[in-house]
Amino acid sequence: MWPSSQFLDFPGGKVAFTSEMRFISESPKERIPCYRVLDDDGQLIEGGINVGKEIAVKMYSDMATLQTMDTIFYDAQRQGRISFYLTTIGEEAINIASAAALTIDDFVVPQYREPGVLLWRGFTLEQFANQCFSNRGDDCRGRQMPIHYGSKKLNYLTVASTIASQLPHAVGVAYSLKMDGKDACAVTYFGDGGSSEGDFHAALNFAAVTEAPVLFICRNNGWAISTPTSDQFRSDGIVVRGEAYGVRSIRVDGNDTLALYSAVRAAREMAICEQRPILIEAMTYRVGHHSTSDDSTKYRPVDEIELWRSARDPITRFRKWIESNGWWSSEAESELRSNVRKQLLDAIQVAERTEKPPLVDMFTDVYDAVPSNLSEQEKWLRETIKIHPQDYPSDFPL
Numbered sequence: 001m002w003p004s005s006q007f008l009d010f011p012g013g014k015v016a017f018t019s020e021m022r023f024i025s026e027s028p029k030e031r032i033p034c035y036r037v038l039d040d041d042g043q044l045i046e047g048g049i050n051v052g053k054e055i056a057v058k059m060y061s062d063m064a065t066l067q068t069m070d071t072i073f074y075d076a077q078r079q080g081r082i083s084f085y086l087t088t089i090g091e092e093a094i095n096i097a098s099a100a101a102l103t104i105d106d107f108v109v110p111q112y113r114e115p116g117v118l119l120w121r122g123f124t125l126e127q128f129a130n131q132c133f134s135n136r137g138d139d140c141r142g143r144q145m146p147i148h149y150g151s152k153k154l155n156y157l158t159v160a161s162t163i164a165s166q167l168p169h170a171v172g173v174a175y176s177l178k179m180d181g182k183d184a185c186a187v188t189y190f191g192d193g194g195s196s197e198g199d200f201h202a203a204l205n206f207a208a209v210t211e212a213p214v215l216f217i218c219r220n221n222g223w224a225i226s227t228p229t230s231d232q233f234r235s236d237g238i239v240v241r242g243e244a245y246g247v248r249s250i251r252v253d254g255n256d257t258l259a260l261y262s263a264v265r266a267a268r269e270m271a272i273c274e275q276r277p278i279l280i281e282a283m284t285y286r287v288g289h290h291s292t293s294d295d296s297t298k299y300r301p302v303d304e305i306e307l308w309r310s311a312r313d314p315i316t317r318f319r320k321w322i323e324s325n326g327w328w329s330s331e332a333e334s335e336l337r338s339n340v341r342k343q344l345l346d347a348i349q350v351a352e353r354t355e356k357p358p359l360v361d362m363f364t365d366v367y368d369a370v371p372s373n374l375s376e377q378e379k380w381l382r383e384t385i386k387i388h389p390q391d392y393p394s395d396f397p398l
């Protein structure tokens with residue numbers, strides 16, 4: 001029997017009855033608009049939010065540094081000097097502008113296409129090189145594939161490339177910050193592909209229910225390796241899912257440095273002051289191949305890639321704006337690019353020559369005391385190397 005009132009008292013709150021049988025539409029009448037501050041030509045749209053010279057120039061310099069770093073490391077992989085690499089080309093604004101809007105106390109829980117956040121926080125080009133060359137200077141001592149950076153000092157959790165596994169972790173980090181009453185939030189990045197994983201849904205729901213201060217920053221770059229977003233979801237992208245989980249959300253132009261900076265700043269403020277999660281969908285495009293193990297011209301039109309590489313490049317767009325303010329020039333550009341290039345080439349040469357970590361490091365740092373099965377594996381490995389020395393690198397300290 002229905003109660004006679006017009007509302008049903010569910011445990012979660014009152015719900016109105018209706019005699020109209022109406023299914024909720026599977027698609028909204030209008031797509032969620034995309035927030036932007038700079039137009040395609042890098043000019044401020046009226047009412048747009050401004051930033052000062054110092055931060056603008058640092059954002060630009062770091063985006064250009066990231067782009068140069070990607071080109072040089074990518075070539076180093078092609079020359080066979082490192083085993084793997086993955087670029088951030090086309091997504092430099094998401095990396096740098098979001099990092100600029102945070103503070104160092106905010107914990108970053110990355111996917112793998114966000115090294116710019118580390119760069120912004122002060123990870124040096126030498127540190128990037130040491131990690132990619134898996135040498136003694138690498139904090140992780142060669143135990144990870146190249147580009148799986150991490151830094152305890154910079155509050156940047158080590159990259160986990162198991163897609164979306166970082167999202168529930170970020171909620172846990174945020175919940176702990178909440179429990180400790182910290183003036184900080186957790187920030188996690190993921191791709192459009194990551195949004196199809198169960199972990200994405202679990203994380204959003206968990207964050208909403210625990211009112212955890214976490215920013216979910218989705219880089220919707222159109223592709224998950226060779227899978228286009230049309231094979232990924234039928235919703236209006238990712239932003240609309242926020243409402244379903246009770247998470248405030250916004251869609252932002254991911255190639256607009258100023259829009260990202262202002263949206264992430266506002267989101268951080270809300271996350272911490274109101275103790276709530278925020279979802280940001282940044283619309284962008286993966287201009288590079290997925291990684292050095294991929295050739296994207298096999299599954300997407302070259303014209304599409306070229307359009308985003310040239311006409312929609314976030315760095316060129318932001319440069320036009322800082323130049324129009326009189327904050328940047330061709331001379332400053334040449335000086336920056338040649339300095340960064342030189343610094344990178346030096347860092348790579350040194351990293352390549354630096355000794356690898358000793359063999360024993362493969363077995364340490366997981367358990368307080370090395371368990372017997374691992375000691376046994378170490379013994380087997382040493383015996384195998386003795387029997388087949390030709391199959392193991394000679395420059396590897398035993």
Ligand SMILES: Cc1ncc(C[n+]2csc(CCOP(=O)(O)OP(=O)(O)O)c2C)c(N)n1
Nearest residue numbers: 113161162163191192193194221223224225
């Ligand atoms: C759990 C899991 N499944 C599959 C893979 C293989 N994989 C690596 S990257 C990737 C695509 C991810 O795409 P997206 O989240 O959109 O990030 P993007 O590479 O576009 O930045 C896949 C499927 C993986 N690493 N982990």
Ligand SMILES: [Mg+2]
Nearest residue numbers: 191192223224
């Ligand atoms: Mg993607």
